[in-house]
Amino acid sequence: xxxxxxxxxxxxxxxxxxxxxxxxxxxxxxxxxxxxxxxxxxxxxxxxxxxxxxxxxxxxxxxxxxxxxxxxxxxxxxxxxxxxxxxxxxxxxxxxxxxxxxxxxxxx
Amino acid sequence: xxxxxxxxxxxxxxxxxxxxxxxxxxxxxxxxxxxxxxxxxxxxxxxxxxxxxxxxxxxxxxxxxxxxxxxxxxxxxxxxxxxxxxxxxxxxxxxxxxxxxxxxxxxxxxxxxxxxxxxxxxxxxxx
Numbered sequence: 001x002x003x004x005x006x007x008x009x010x011x012x013x014x015x016x017x018x019x020x021x022x023x024x025x026x027x028x029x030x031x032x033x034x035x036x037x038x039x040x041x042x043x044x045x046x047x048x049x050x051x052x053x054x055x056x057x058x059x060x061x062x063x064x065x066x067x068x069x070x071x072x073x074x075x076x077x078x079x080x081x082x083x084x085x086x087x088x089x090x091x092x093x094x095x096x097x098x099x100x101x102x103x104x105x106x107x108x
Numbered sequence: 109x110x111x112x113x114x115x116x117x118x119x120x121x122x123x124x125x126x127x128x129x130x131x132x133x134x135x136x137x138x139x140x141x142x143x144x145x146x147x148x149x150x151x152x153x154x155x156x157x158x159x160x161x162x163x164x165x166x167x168x169x170x171x172x173x174x175x176x177x178x179x180x181x182x183x184x185x186x187x188x189x190x191x192x193x194x195x196x197x198x199x200x201x202x203x204x205x206x207x208x209x210x211x212x213x214x215x216x217x218x219x220x221x222x223x224x225x226x227x228x229x230x231x232x233x234x235x
Contacts, residue, residue, distance in 0.1 A: 035221035044225035
């Protein structure tokens, strides 16, 4: 199975700052079948990005995804208060689908 | 609007069984594969099982294969997860999720990203 490793584990930033989250795969993720989710406490995950770089419906343009092969990045250009959450990457190129362990973005 | 509502969670003793349900609305349930994903307390997301749009194909994570059974009733727009021989390590919030993949016909998709999730139901396995 494809193992996804996210870094850093925790990112401490202030509102208005830029956040850069990394997701590295143990083998190439074909067709850039890589998604990103946001999860706030007590809530279900919310789809942000699919196909490595396409924003899901209703997602603000401060969220962007990039990358291919084994290295992918989620960037939040200017952190809003509601963006402090845990972020997961997920690959759907291989079976079974797998998730990264998550990156927590916390208020500094 | 798409809605997924799970139910059936609770506290159960090790070795016992539990059946989860996920009621779907707002879309043509019979045209989509559906998944269960779980999250242990304070941990990350773990894929559990998938069922094809017509119920003919089912796949499971190694950790639950042989103990859990996924099924669906399209006449009731409901997804199920029968969990037998429960263990402490099965304690988690269980989410049902609709799967999609860009550019694909929905009935051909088993593997993809999860565009809609339920709110989750907590299963606690404890004596």
